[in-house]
Amino acid sequence: MRQFLSFLWLSLLSLLVIPSSASSAADYHEQLNLKPLPLSALLASFNFRSNTTLSEFEKGNFRFFPRSLGQILQHAGTRELHLRFSLGRWDSETWGARPWDGAREGGTGVELWAWLETDTDEEADRKWLTLTNALSGLFCASLNFIDGTRTTRPVMSFQPEGDHSTDNNMHLLYGVLPHEVVCTENLTPFLKLLPCKGKAGIATLLDGHKLFDASWQSMAIDIRPICPPDGECVLQIEQTVDMVLDIHRSKRPRGNPIPRPPPGDQLPCDTSKPYNSHDTCFPVDHTSQEWTISQLFGKTVKGTCPLTDPTIPPVCLEVPHSSSVFVSKDVHEKKNADRLSRCFHISPDTELEIMLPRSEQDASSAITTDIVTPETPLLYAERSFTGHGQERGGVQTILRNPSPDTEVEFIYMESLPWFMRIYLHTMEARVAGQPHANKSLVEQVYYRPALDRARGTQLEVRMRVPAASTVFLTYDFEKSILRYTEYPPDANRGFDVAAAVITILDPPQTVGRFAAYTLRTTSLLCSLPTPDFSMPYNVIIFTSTAIALAFGGMFNILVRRFVAADEAHATGLGVLLARLKGRLKGAVKG
Amino acid sequence: MDGAKVTPGRTACLYIGAAVLRLVIFTLLPGLPDLLTGRVEISTPVTSFKRLQEGLFLYNHNVSPYDGGVYHQAPLLLPLFSLLPSITRLPIFTYLLYIAVDLLSASALWRIADSGEAGSSALFTSPRREKRWSGLVIAAVFLFNPFTVATCLGRSTSVFTTCAILHAVAKAVSGAPFGAMVAISFASYLSMYPLLLLPPLVLLSYDRQHSGRAIKSAPKFAAICASTVAGVLAALFQLSYLVTGSWEFLPSTYGVQLTLSDLTPNVGLWWYFFIEMFDSFRSFFLAVFWLHLSSYVGGLTVRIRRQPLVALTLILGIFAIFKPYPSISDAALFQAMVPLYRHVFPLMRYTFVSTAVIMYATCLGPAFYYLWIYAGSGNANFFYAITLVWNLGQSLLVCDLLFAVLRDEWEVERPEMVGKEIRQI
Secondary structure (H helix, E strand, O other): HHHHHHHHHHHHHHHHHHHHHHHOOOOOOEEEEEEEEEEEEEEEEEEEEEEEEEEHHOOOOOOOOOOHHHHHHHHOEEEEEEEEEEEEEOOHHHHOOOOOHOOOOOOOEEEEEEEEOOOOOOHHHHHHHHHHHHHHHOOOOOOOHHHHHHHOOOOOOOOOOOOOOOOOEEEEEEEEOOOOOOHHHHHHHHHOOOOOOOOHHHHHHOOHHHHOOOOOOEEEEEEEEEOOOOOOOOEEEEEEEEEEHHHHHHHOOOOOOOOOOOOOOHHEEEEOOOOOOOOOOOOOOOHOEEEEEHHHHHHOOOOOOOOOOOOOOEEOOOOOOOOOOOOOOEEEEEOOOOOEEEEOOOOOEEEEEEEEOOOOOOOOHHHHHHOOOOOOOOOOOOOOOOOOOOOEEEEEEEEOOOOOOOEEEEEEEEOOOEEEEEEEEEEEEOOOOOOOOHOOOOOOOOEEEOEOOOOOEEEEEEEEOOOOOEEHHHHHHHEOOOHHHHHOOHHOOOEEEEEEEEEOOOOOOOOOOOOOEEEOOOOOEOOOOOOOOOOOOHHHHHHHHHHHHHHHHHHHHHHOEEEEEOOOOOOHHHHHHHHHHHHHHHHHHH | OOOOOOOOHHHHHHHHHHHHHHHHHHHOOOOHHHHHHHHOOOOOOOOOOHHHHHHHHHHHOOOOOOOOOOOOOOOOOHHHHOOOOOOOOOOHHHHHHHHHHHHHHHHHHHHHHHOOOOOOOOOOOOOOOOOOOOOHHHHHHHOHHHHHHHHOOOOOOOOHHHHHHHHHHHHHHOOOOHHHHHHHHHHHHHHOOOHHHHHHHHHHHHHOOOOOOOOOOOOHHHHHHHHHHHHHHHHHHHHHEEEEEEEHHHHHHHHHHHOOOOOOOOOOOHHHHOOOOOHHHHHHHHHHHHHHHHHHHHHHHHOOOOHHHHHHHHHHHHHHHHHOOOHHHHHHHOOOHHHHHHHHHHHOHHHHHHHHHHHHHHHHHHHHHHHHHHOOOOOHHHHHHHHHHHHHHHHHHHHHHHHHHHHHHHHHHHHHOOOOOOOEE
């Protein structure tokens, strides 16, 4: 009885203790940030974050941390993991600086980098293989194709975001699949990792039809340990979805998606144009920010996830306080002190609908007042191929520093497939407008050349771009021809080359949350020379015939004796015929 | 032209003329060398000058050039070229080096021609030997052969191999077996395949020894020669090891020739065959192709024992057709040796056909390559077909030369058969 009482006491105590500790350490919150961008685009950033203490995690009490992912991490000895699924191109000329300082986005396709805790490089490779195969199954992506040729070990580019003890033997591995097409089958497992499984809260807005129809989208999973100076270390999983919606495209009804021009009398005209009159019109419709959440996403936000931290507003909108925003009833609007954004609190079972009406100002000046002017990025980067033909080419990256007074120093990283044989001696950086290469722009180069069929090229360049100038970074490469079994079925489409990753060192501390500002160029499509896939047998036969002719001709002369023509036994068709005739005659007579 | 008198003035004229021709092209058409360097007919993965520059760049920046898929050439070329001033700032020194190598090759060829070995060897003297071209003509044919000039302008490193092979032969005919063995070791070190020239070269050196200090026993002589080659090669490898700091140059330099891992198109027969080869048979056919290439050495050396120089020439012709990464420089080397047999030209049967086929392929090859790679209006079969034609033309020439030489030998036994119809049984 005494034992039973003490057991009861203990269990009661544990009931009291565990929820309180959980609510302090293992919290969860989610937030959707809507930011109108110029030219009727809208950036929607979904952010879901949950923590679990490391000690609970190691015991297997995952709580808000997805168990499926947690077990993979434990099995593969992964201390920090970053996974990206991206599509499209971020138009920084129009949209400005990247969300999250570029820290939550990837290049086109799938990108994965992780810090594994192992003793040796070989073991790191083995665990990396385990990790990619397991993630491949979990996210329905071809991550298992990240093999030795697609894996690199960046030296300068990536820094861990989490807090790691310094004595750990950590190995950073980076793999990229630029050809991977991100689609709904990757979104479903992504939503399954959330505590509310995408059934409640802002995650209900995430629908494959809308997400993968966006001009640019990036899904990110970041797992890292965080050790606050006072308190226990927690493992944090952050899931981020960023998408740039084309408002007009999103507003098209699903049943009638073909765009049709509006009737002439409904067309808003740019009245500032000199040729504007009753029969000529320059339409300005593409600049308007006029939408409701249900028009854009096809539904409204249905309450909040009951597990989320109620103090964090689920939806925020970045429009100036001067513009008017309509919301559905029972929604509490809170304007932030910066005068450029506002947040909305809702109770767990109310619906949230936001409506931005057409702005009342003159249409031509809409850009300046309707939306917050996007921040200028620290650097613009564009990469393209030069040259023509399928034999050789060049890569040219144009890096533009918009700042009038600050120099930008950054690390430019490329991981190229092995069949692009790059010639590093041709690499040069040149300031636009100057005829010769400027050696002082490139400060440090880390280069690991490709090995045929074993490993890709890894190139990391630490360089700088002076204030208000443009730098051209160029190098040549040669396209290899592959064995015919190494070509994909659509060989003439070309091979995707992963985005270059640019990590800006020591960015000005404006946001402060991320140590580095990263950006990625677009991926490239490299067309290789192709053999004729239809004729392996013919080629084998033709070449063998040519060899046989040479070999036969040669050894025929070598092994046979010369005689005068009249000394040899008669041969040839005439002789054969004569012999046959004789036989026939004999047979007839006999 | 026969028996033309050679004066020092004419020699100097020839060399200066050849050098000036190359220098003029180098200086007047500064874009042409780089254009030719990029041509697949001239630069192969194992001889390309652009790849040499990349290897040199990596070597000078303390990255092992062999830990990558670009550089597949001999390690000792790296310190040689790092001694030269930079190609981007002072290209003239590189040009002068290549011109000097071409002239050295020509002088070796000249010595071979002047020795008369082609017409009368130790064991055989051709009745037609009087009808021959002088060294001047033969050197001029080599130096002004468009293939040689293009190779020199394209700065392919095969010119070093060519030079070493010609010097090996020249040393052998002039009765310096040690020099010949050293030279052939250098050639083998640079390109590996010249090692197959060793048997006929040993025989040639044996036949042409100076009577004073000759080694009578053939096996003993062969053993000494083989050990010389092995010793020189071992020294070169050791030196390479010291230069690069590891042995990884061996698989990268010679392994790539053995396994053909780089399938860049060239004028040979291997590349398309191994692109289209089924993976399970790849190793088998690699072995067959190498066996096939080396099978000629034994047959020719034994059958034409009395004229080892002929065997050498024919094997060089075979190399130009069947080696893994042939280029027009191999064809140029073979075509440099062919004029030594001016005396058997009348016995050749298909000179017109083989010359026409080679010229036809020379013109159409670049055109078809353009159609495939740049215009996109042809496919890989176009260029493959023209390489087949090129190689058939060359093999016709090789077979024809062999026939002519053998008939010349036979007519010594049967002098009454000169000009008669013959048959082989």
